[in-house]
Amino acid sequence: MRIARFSIDGNVAFGAVEGDAAPGNEASLVLDIIKGIPFADFELSGTKVPLSKVRLLPPVLPNKVVAIGRNYAEHAAELGNAIFDEQGRPDAPITFFKPSTSVVGPGDPITYPSFSQDLHHEAELAVVIGRMCREVPRERVKDVILGYTCANDVTARDVQQREKQWARAKGFDSSCPLGPWIETDLDPGDLTIQCTVNGQQRQLGRTSDMVRSIEDLVVHITEAMTLLPGDVILTGTPAGVGPLNVGDEVAVTIEGIGTLTNKVIKRG
Structure with a gap:
């Protein structure tokens, strides 16, 4: 699974990246928004947004x-x-x-x-x-x-x-x-x-x-x-x-x- 962290409409969330991530295919990728955070048990919400409509953030904000x-x-x-x-x-x-x-x-x-x-x-x-x-x-x-x-x-x-x-x-x-x-x-x-x-x-x-x-x-x-x-x-x-x-x-x-x-x- 590819897990992205992103912002949309002022909100920050994690999502599972779906689609072929080969160079040139970015426009076809979508994010299935995750319920919860990826560091614990989570579910996919089924709510999907195009990758082109979000801003990708650092995938994590590490303590160190x-x-x-x-x-x-x-x-x-x-x-x-x-x-x-x-x-x-x-x-x-x-x-x-x-x-x-x-x-x-x-x-x-x-x-x-x-x-x-x-x-x-x-x-x-x-x-x-x-x-x-x-x-x-x-x-x-x-x-x-x-x-x-x-x-x-x-x-x-x-x-x-x-x-x-x-x-x-x-x-x-x-x-x-x-x-x-x-x-x-x-x-x-x-x-x-x-x-x-x-x-x-x-x-x-x-x-x-x-x-x-x-x-x-x-x-x-x-x-x-x-x-x-x-x-x-x-x-x-x-x-x-x-x-x-x-x-x-x-x-x-x-x-x-x-x-x-x-x-x-x-x-x-």
């Missing part, structure tokens, strides 16, 4: 976004970072946060921060948590996941390098586009991830190239903290990250989910 750095070897290498020890074993995952205020939805602008001159795109698979969980054993990871969506871990690369920690570089307003919806019926083990800027391909990778699997990441994170329904885990980006400029349109496409598109604007 927990992000993973350097989870694709080729991306780590392109930035000159090692991720394996002398015995060839992967280092512990690099974990950081993006605040809830960084989250925007499909079609929302990415605002170029005034304190940076080197903004980068990072296409990522996002995991949406479906229930409160802590110390999740590996065999129970699937039970705590609601589904998956597209993400862009937008990064002020010069600030990241200059400040040696990532709070401002990756946590500024609009630095975490999510969407267009949550796909609940998906095997995330080997999906194509693609990023284009103004229609030109920049990133192309597969989730099977992750150094740490989704199961590894959920176990690692929940050893330290409780995850709440709607929290999001960003799983890392493949190689090919590069600059964004004001006026650029950046699109993240993940096999089996769809495409998340945002435009970069100047900060007012």
